[in-house]
Amino acid sequence: MAPKIFIDGEHGTTGLQIRTRMAGRHDVELLSIPEAERRNAAMREDMLNSADIAILCLPDDASKEAVQMVSANNNVRVIDTSTAFRVNPGWAYGFAEMDGAQADRIRAARFVANPGCYPTGAIGLIRPLRAAGILPDGYPITVNAVSGYTGGGKQMIAQMENPDHPDAITAPHFLYGLPLTHKHVPEMTVHGLLDRAPIFSPSVGKFAQGMIVQVPLHLDDLAEGTTMESIHAALVAHYAGQDIVSVVPLAESNALPRVNAVELEGKDTMKLFVFGTSGASQVNLVALLDNLGKGASGAAVQNMDLMLAS
Numbered sequence: 001m002a003p004k005i006f007i008d009g010e011h012g013t014t015g016l017q018i019r020t021r022m023a024g025r026h027d028v029e030l031l032s033i034p035e036a037e038r039r040n041a042a043m044r045e046d047m048l049n050s051a052d053i054a055i056l057c058l059p060d061d062a063s064k065e066a067v068q069m070v071s072a073n074n075n076v077r078v079i080d081t082s083t084a085f086r087v088n089p090g091w092a093y094g095f096a097e098m099d100g101a102q103a104d105r106i107r108a109a110r111f112v113a114n115p116g117c118y119p120t121g122a123i124g125l126i127r128p129l130r131a132a133g134i135l136p137d138g139y140p141i142t143v144n145a146v147s148g149y150t151g152g153g154k155q156m157i158a159q160m161e162n163p164d165h166p167d168a169i170t171a172p173h174f175l176y177g178l179p180l181t182h183k184h185v186p187e188m189t190v191h192g193l194l195d196r197a198p199i200f201s202p203s204v205g206k207f208a209q210g211m212i213v214q215v216p217l218h219l220d221d222l223a224e225g226t227t228m229e230s231i232h233a234a235l236v237a238h239y240a241g242q243d244i245v246s247v248v249p250l251a252e253s254n255a256l257p258r259v260n261a262v263e264l265e266g267k268d269t270m271k272l273f274v275f276g277t278s279g280a281s282q283v284n285l286v287a288l289l290d291n292l293g294k295g296a297s298g299a300a301v302q303n304m305d306l307m308l309a310s
């Protein structure tokens with residue numbers, strides 16, 4: 001019998017994208033409730049408890065409530081796309097490529113926390129350098145990023161796309177998270193293996209799907225002898241054999257005049273770049289992804305497949 005999957009929040013931005021990705025699949029059975037009943041708690045509880053894997057695409061509070069609904073039922077495994085459980089040690093963090101053992105942890109887990117979109121880029125760049133001893137304790141990391149506006153869910157999509165919306169946003173590009181307390185900072189710190197919280201400055205551009213995450217570094221403050229080439233080599237070694245996360249060859253990135261935030265729109269992959277000038281004292285590490293692809297729905301389906309393969 002095909003495993004049953006229920007997407008709670010299937011009519012929201014992340015849920016819909018997961019449904020689209022599952023459309024042609026015959027190896028799983030999708031359980032579904034009508035859009036009009038999406039907040040019907042009794043119906044959701046019934047569906048959640050009928051599933052082999054429940055994928056939660058809900059705000060944090062609703063996710064916590066859904067987890068409560070299945071907590072006594074060990075037959076149900078959960079992938080949560082919200083922020084609620086990402087630094088909870090009882091949950092596997094759903095970034096399969098972040099270290100060599102993570103895919104196995106996800107395969108074996110009952111509870112998997114899907115990463116945030118920005119942390120996917122930031123951790124993807126930072127963690128291998130911490131693990132390799134290149135980024136020393138106490139290094140003051142900054143993370144600067146731009147996201148497509150779908151990252152803000154149904155509400156921001158309406159604000160960006162509907163000029164008559166009472167809170168319409170007309171800016172083509174805006175900074176937010178200005179108090180520097182964005183909800184993604186804890187997971188960047190924990191899963192980036194950082195001992196000091198990064199300064200995180202997010203922004204949104206007037207495009208639907210895409211993301212650039214930048215981590216600039218001063219080489220003089222890294223492990224002795226670190227060069228642009230050795231950083232690149234550490235990333236290449238870390239992601240060797242991976243097909244979803246790739247490290248762009250230096251010769252290729254050196255020749256690029258610009259990076260297009262929407263290049264990977266609709267794709268579930270992530271590209272990592274090391275920019276700078278050979279022999280100079282600074283580099284800029286860049287991750288390019290689709291906030292709804294490897295940053296959300298693509299990663300959720302990847303995690304589901306790992307769990308189904310266990």
Ligand SMILES: NC(=O)C1=CN([C@@H]2O[C@H](COP(=O)(O)OP(=O)(O)OC[C@H]3O[C@@H](n4cnc5c(N)ncnc54)[C@H](OP(=O)(O)O)[C@@H]3O)[C@@H](O)[C@H]2O)C=CC1
Pocket residue numbers: 008009010011012013014015038039040056057058059060062081082083115116117150151152153154155291292295296
């Ligand atoms: N968009 C993105 O790029 C990313 C989003 N995420 C996370 O995914 C989760 C979903 O986000 P997103 O899809 O963007 O949000 P949306 O607002 O687009 O969708 C959320 C869905 O959940 C439903 N919902 C809200 N509250 C409840 C409730 N109490 N019971 C049942 N259903 C409820 C909403 O229904 P209604 O229409 O009635 O409000 C809506 O259908 C969030 O936790 C978000 O942080 C994670 C990574 C990236």
Ligand SMILES: CC(=O)N[C@@H](CCC(=O)OP(=O)(O)O)C(=O)O
Pocket residue numbers: 081082083115116117118147148149150151152153156184202203204
């Ligand atoms: C543009 C925008 O608003 N983005 C969201 C993050 C999107 C994401 O990664 O989702 P999680 O909420 O699940 O972490 C934000 O900054 O809150």
